[in-house]
Amino acid sequence: MLNSNSEHIIRLEDLEDYLKPKEILLNSSEQELVLACANGKAAAQKRVYELFAGKMLNICRRYAKDKDHAQDLMHDGFIKVFMNIQSFKGQASLQTWITRIMINNSISAIRKEVRKGIKVSLEDIQIAESEIVYFELEDQQNLSATEVFKKINELPLGYKTVFSMYVLDGYTHREIATELDITEGTSKSQLAKAKKMLARKLREAQ
Amino acid sequence: MNKKFTDIEDFIREKLSFLDGAPTNDWADFERKLKRAVFLRRLKRATGVVGLMLLLFAGQQYFDFYTTQQALKAKSNRIEFSAKPTTSFSNQHYSASADGSLLDKQSISNSETAKNNSSSTSQNADYLAMANSDKDNLALKTTAQKNASAQAKKVQSKKATEEEPLVFEYSEKVTNISSTGLAYVDNLLNDYRRPTMDSESIVPSDSKDFFSRKTKKKIYISPLQEKDPWSYSLNIYPNFAFRKFSVDPNKRARLHSDFIDAMVNSEASGLNLNLGFEVNKRIGLITYVNTGVEYIRNSYLAEFDFVNFRNANIDYSTGEITSYTMRKDPNRIVFSNTNSFHYLNFPFSISHQPWASENVRINLEVGFSVLYFLKAQGSTIDYRNLEVIALSERDYRKFIGSSSLKIGLQYYVNPKLNVGLEPTLMYFTNSIYTEEYPFEVIPYSMGLNVNLQLKL
Numbered sequence: 001m002l003n004s005n006s007e008h009i010i011r012l013e014d015l016e017d018y019l020k021p022k023e024i025l026l027n028s029s030e031q032e033l034v035l036a037c038a039n040g041k042a043a044a045q046k047r048v049y050e051l052f053a054g055k056m057l058n059i060c061r062r063y064a065k066d067k068d069h070a071q072d073l074m075h076d077g078f079i080k081v082f083m084n085i086q087s088f089k090g091q092a093s094l095q096t097w098i099t100r101i102m103i104n105n106s107i108s109a110i111r112k113e114v115r116k117g118i119k120v121s122l123e124d125i126q127i128a129e130s131e132i133v134y135f136e137l138e139d140q141q142n143l144s145a146t147e148v149f150k151k152i153n154e155l156p157l158g159y160k161t162v163f164s165m166y167v168l169d170g171y172t173h174r175e176i177a178t179e180l181d182i183t184e185g186t187s188k189s190q191l192a193k194a195k196k197m198l199a200r201k202l203r204e205a206q
Numbered sequence: 207m208n209k210k211f212t213d214i215e216d217f218i219r220e221k222l223s224f225l226d227g228a229p230t231n232d233w234a235d236f237e238r239k240l241k242r243a244v245f246l247r248r249l250k251r252a253t254g255v256v257g258l259m260l261l262l263f264a265g266q267q268y269f270d271f272y273t274t275q276q277a278l279k280a281k282s283n284r285i286e287f288s289a290k291p292t293t294s295f296s297n298q299h300y301s302a303s304a305d306g307s308l309l310d311k312q313s314i315s316n317s318e319t320a321k322n323n324s325s326s327t328s329q330n331a332d333y334l335a336m337a338n339s340d341k342d343n344l345a346l347k348t349t350a351q352k353n354a355s356a357q358a359k360k361v362q363s364k365k366a367t368e369e370e371p372l373v374f375e376y377s378e379k380v381t382n383i384s385s386t387g388l389a390y391v392d393n394l395l396n397d398y399r400r401p402t403m404d405s406e407s408i409v410p411s412d413s414k415d416f417f418s419r420k421t422k423k424k425i426y427i428s429p430l431q432e433k434d435p436w437s438y439s440l441n442i443y444p445n446f447a448f449r450k451f452s453v454d455p456n457k458r459a460r461l462h463s464d465f466i467d468a469m470v471n472s473e474a475s476g477l478n479l480n481l482g483f484e485v486n487k488r489i490g491l492i493t494y495v496n497t498g499v500e501y502i503r504n505s506y507l508a509e510f511d512f513v514n515f516r517n518a519n520i521d522y523s524t525g526e527i528t529s530y531t532m533r534k535d536p537n538r539i540v541f542s543n544t545n546s547f548h549y550l551n552f553p554f555s556i557s558h559q560p561w562a563s564e565n566v567r568i569n570l571e572v573g574f575s576v577l578y579f580l581k582a583q584g585s586t587i588d589y590r591n592l593e594v595i596a597l598s599e600r601d602y603r604k605f606i607g608s609s610s611l612k613i614g615l616q617y618y619v620n621p622k623l624n625v626g627l628e629p630t631l632m633y634f635t636n637s638i639y640t641e642e643y644p645f646e647v648i649p650y651s652m653g654l655n656v657n658l659q660l661k662l
């Protein structure tokens with residue numbers, strides 16, 4: 001068992017495809033991987049990349065316009081990861097740290113376009129944050145995670161960004177307002193409209 | 207068991223918790239980007255370090271030059287005498303006048319001074335004659351005189367070749383008075399006219415020895431080096447520059463998919479023809495500050511040869527391609543045209559020449575410049591609808607910043623003319639293309655300057 005003490009566990013089955021060099025690929029804890037990456041070891045970088053790329057691509061996909069864009073965002077994010085990995089001190093898991101970099105990188109990349117795309121009216125501002133979009137779907141319904149994800153990606157960029165930041169990445173409206181350089185009211189209205197549109201799309205998909 | 211969600215947020219969170227990332231197989235693509243990013247970071251750091259070192263070195267050179275100038279000025283304000291064995295310093299040369307009044311004339315016998323300044327020599331001769339005629343009168347001996355006498359005794363006991371020069375410092379007051387105690391001597395030397403020495407005229411010959419003593423490593427100064435610290439020149443240099451384009455991921459929707467590869471290869475390199483007027487100021491022995499204005503013409507051959515399989519449907523409100531309609535018959539597009547961009551460049555740089563022979567100098571240069579975009583000439587293929595458009599129809603940024611690093615070799619045919627060969631690396635802070643442009647220009651340019659410089 002590798003790295004049983006850390007939050008993120010590197011599974012042996014993830015390592016099956018990697019054979020060289022063995023000392024890095026088969027016997028490394030997360031800390032050792034980080035150290036090897038900081039020293040520029042390509043094998044370690046490759047392993048970190050392939051361990052997390054799938055999940056990170058999903059995260060970037062939520063902020064990107066399309067799959068190619070998401071891939072570019074992910075690449076940029078990983079470049080930042082490897083260029084700054086020596087600053088990773090291990091307070092959180094490597095996955096959490098990489099996720100935060102991906103989100104920040106994606107938001108920076110799309111900030112301008114999101115701001116441009118958001119059209120706000122006075123009525124929108126008045127939509128309360130607490131407005132709940134009731135959604136009576138049952139857990140056993142046929143919609144898969146992939147289909148739900150696809151529906152989120154069909155939202156307009158402004159809706160999708162605010163929705164992802166608030167619902168999935170745990171940002172507050174104040175933080176969203178700061179990150180996207182919009183007002184808190186705009187963030188709330190975008191979220192409410194995103195939820196309404198998404199509910200409608202999911203109902204239609206049933 | 208059925209589960210009802212009160213809010214869509216809970217539903218989405220729960221659903222997506224099961225979403226696992228699909229494996230990706232694009233490590234090779236990513237590795238290439240990573241290597242480029244690492245290279246660019248190293249390049250930036252190296253440029254910064256070299257720039258800083260050159261600045262520090264230039265500062266040191268300037269400081270040395272300044273202090274040397276000050277020292278030479280101070281030196282010119284002193285009278286230097288060579289104490290040769292035959293030189294005699296005695297009371298007879300420092301005498302009071304016959305009428306008992308305080309000494310109002312002083313004579314200094316100095317053969318070296320006499321050589322350098324005939325007027326002073328004749329004056330000194332007069333004074334000496336006067337002093338000799340009054341030598342029985344009150345004699346005063348100054349501190350300097352004592353020292354001089356002692357020195358004279360010493361030097362008589364040595365061989366002439368071993369003599370150290372005796373420096374006589376100009377002093378307004380005579381503090382050591384004769385044993386008679388009569389004299390309060392003030393402004394004793396007021397009427398002494400020091401030999402006039404032109405500080406400018408002594409710099410070239412004197413400074414050479416001065417510098418060679420001061421600096422640890424002797425710097426070779428070519429006889430072809432400019433004598434005047436300011437110089438003005440006309441430059442002509444063709445420059446072949448290489449740039450790299452990549453698709454901006456945020457603007458992919460503005461770019462026709464059939465066109466991407468063709469466009470990337472079309473503007474990658476080009477020939478610049480630069481004409482410039484340069485002003486140089488020498489701030490050290492071999493260090494210069496350079497500025498001026500240059501006219502730059504960047505030309506390149508736009509060549510496209512690709513197959514158009516589909517027509518783009520463009521949303522003109524956003525400028526983005528929303529979808530494609532497949533063509534019944536693919537269309538091969540072949541296009542070739544020589545295009546050019548025109549700029550005015552305002553450079554500022556510091557250059558240093560760490561090695562030189564009589565005709566050849568190695569030149570290290572670091573600096574920055576501001577380019578002002580003048581116009582674009584030619585035509586190209588539009589990246590959205592694949593129609594031929596004039597380059598002037600596009601929007602461009604007016605100002606572009608850049609920093610540069612040059613390492614070159616200059617051959618001086620004569621002080622007025624030199625030919626240079628300079629591999630140049632430039633890093634651009636932005637490109638001429640506006641936000642609409644779907645390509646990112648990799649912000650560095652590598653080129654080879656072949657420079658013909660004519661000093662005015």
